[in-house]
Amino acid sequence: MEYLIGIQGPDFVLVAADNVAASSIIQMKHDYDKMFKLSEKILLLCVGEAGDTVQFAEYIQKNVQLYKMRNGYELSPAAAANFTRKNLADYLRSRTPYHVNLLLAGYDDTDGPGLYYMDYLSSLAKAPFAAHGYGAYLTLSILDRYYRPDLSRDEAVDLLKKCGEELNKRFILNLPSFTVRLIDKEGIHDLEKLTLGTK
């Protein structure tokens, strides 16, 4: 039902998430933000079971902030991704596992941009592009076809638009708008919301 997508460029990461908060067959909210800002240059996109998403994402968010307060510098995206994965793995075989699918996107001043794909079984993979949700079945092949490691920002946004149009055309659920953000060495930038009209 929910959709997340991330595309890594040579010096940026572009991420987008749909804006629907649903309860059974009803859209409760049309403007829900599924991205959580972990630090100045790291975003966590989180979808999954109703309460688990916010609980887990906020837990990670606060712990990343705590690290900064204790140590004086921020966790790198790779470290944050591994920390998140460890927590997910620890809870997986407990009595209260978190059923959440995540994308972690960040920019490291030394290593550059990074996009990390995590699923509810706490697998972690660094990938040039990734997507979560039923929409991923429709859009991963588009990403495979048109992705190049040296995409410019505009080209990446166009690729994102292509994915959105495909969802609009073939996905049975209505996902009218997507929040889009870009992370680069300057930090996190809000881009224009991607809204798709009727087919």
Next chain:
Amino acid sequence: MEHGVCICVCISTSCHTCKSYKSARTQKQMRKSSSIRPLQTRPVSLTLKIVPFRLAHGTTTLGFIFQGGVIAAADTRASAGGLVACPAVHKITPIHSHLVVTSSGSGADCMLWERILIREIRLYQLRHGHRLSIRATAKLLSSMLHPFKGTEMCVALTLCGWDNGPKLIYVCSDGARLQGDVFSVGSGSPYAYGVLDRELRWSLSKGEAISLAREAVFRATHRDAYSGNNVDLFHITAQGWSQRKREDLKEEYYRDKEKKGKKKNDKLK
């Protein structure tokens, strides 16, 4: 997992709150393994098995924000399977002078959690000297409900109130916590959304907003078997909440029929 559309009697399975907020999930696991099971009489509606999606409990409640504050409305029927257990229930409960909560789900669970919320908010006010904000109230409630996630407890509350502006927050025992401008909860909610989404605007006057809320609940109770009887309406502003006299939807039905009859006659002329 499907729940009966019910206001079922609170059986021992959900009375953990008296003891502590220890994870009810662990207790459930322990109980499952023991050979002695407590007597469970959870009414199951036959219609639940035919419907392709999970029904959300016999109620229509709604809340929305407009220029004149917040309106909260709910029907008053408590159903237990196919029986109308009580035709005159209060589904909207004031928490403090500027906050009311509409309840949906299991009646016993909602009553309990409303009382707990009133207690916690009052304690906070006494300890800290100021009232907790509504967003914080919602977060507190959500944290208190979290240990019971995965158990059969079912509460879906809408906090409607005023603190530095109108606020409307939906909190559910699944863990969802959403702030928005319009929410409708319960088995009659799709019907209510149908009416609300057409006519809701920020610029409604107080009278228009109240009649819109009444109409939305009326249309929902007309179609939904598990909602009905009367409608309760609350209006919350910066000055606090005020309650309208409870209205019988039967009267609304006859008024509506008359209006349609008049329209038909006008057309024929």
